[in-house]
Amino acid sequence: MxxxxxxxxxxxxxxxxxxxxxxxxxxxxxxxxxxxxxxxxxxxxxxxxxxxxxxxxxxxxxxxxxxxxxxxxxxxxxxKLRDIVAAFPFEAEVPGLHSYVTFIADDAAWTDLSVLAENSEETIAVGDGVIYWQIPKGDTLSSIVGKTMGNKRHKSTTTTRNLRTLSKVLHAADPR
CATH class of the missing domain: 3.30.70.1280 (SP0830-like domains)
Structure with missing residues (x-):
């Protein structure tokens, strides 16, 4: 199992x-x-x-x-989720910022989203099948990643979670 x-x-x-x-x-x-x-x-x-x-x-x-x-x-x-969270490339807890992981399960969406790291002044990095990003609280939907994620063509193959949520999921999966 x-x-x-x-x-x-x-x-x-x-x-x-x-x-x-x-x-x-x-x-x-x-x-x-x-x-x-x-x-x-x-x-x-x-x-x-x-x-x-x-x-x-x-x-x-x-x-x-x-x-x-x-x-x-x-x-x-x-x-795999544990590896994704461990690879978060920025300081995880920064006052005033949200830390996110966008999961991507499609090559076309990956292409669209991975170029954001190259073409943005926002804090974005490419990971293994994910995009890591941080944004000031209150700016999530207006950020380049937030706007791109809102595109209907990405809804079937992407989703975003706050790093704190992912830590809670991992703890629940293995509460050692």
């Missing part, structure tokens, strides 16, 4: 309101075990013997069927 972190895009923002208890129940019924949700923003831990692509496909189709919305889910095994 592999422990996976599932990140649901756009949950409990923009009109898609889901109760995390209902999400957990639905994913358990779909065959995942040890299902645990964290916060109300679409962060879920599951165990599965399937590969990440199959976990993603099952989670998306199950959530679409159960809740009637266009569900998009990015899936990472916990070891």
């Amino acid at each position: 592999t422990r996976y972190a599932l990140f649901l895009r756009g949950v409990n923002v923009g009109g898609v309101n889901l109760k995390m208890a209902d999400v957990a129940e639905t994913l358990t019924a779909a065959g995942f075990s040890a299902v645990r949700t964290l916060l109300a923003s679409g962060n879920v831990l599951v165990d599965s013997s399937a590969k990440a692509a199959a976990v993603r496909a099952t989670a998306e189709s199950t959530l679409r069927e159960r809740f009637g919305y266009e569900a998009w889910v990015l899936v990472y095994d916990v070891a």
Whole structure:
């Protein structure tokens, strides 16, 4: 069994309101075990013997069927997520700044988003399948990454999480 972190895009923002208890129940019924949700923003831990692509496909189709919305889910095994968080290239906790990781599961989106690090005066760095960025609090949606992420062509293959949220997910996955 592999422990996976599932990140649901756009949950409990923009009109898609889901109760995390209902999400957990639905994913358990779909065959995942040890299902645990964290916060109300679409962060879920599951165990599965399937590969990440199959976990993603099952989670998306199950959530679409159960809740009637266009569900998009990015899936990472916990070891990979731990590596992504450990590679955050900036000081993680800076007063007045938000630290983010944008997960990217598509080559076209990767191309669009990775060039932002080269062409912006904002604090952006490219990682392994992710974009790391920091932005002053209150400027997230007006930042170059925020504006680019808002593009509809990226909604099925990208999602962003605050570094603090990712730390909570990792702690819940392995609370040693």
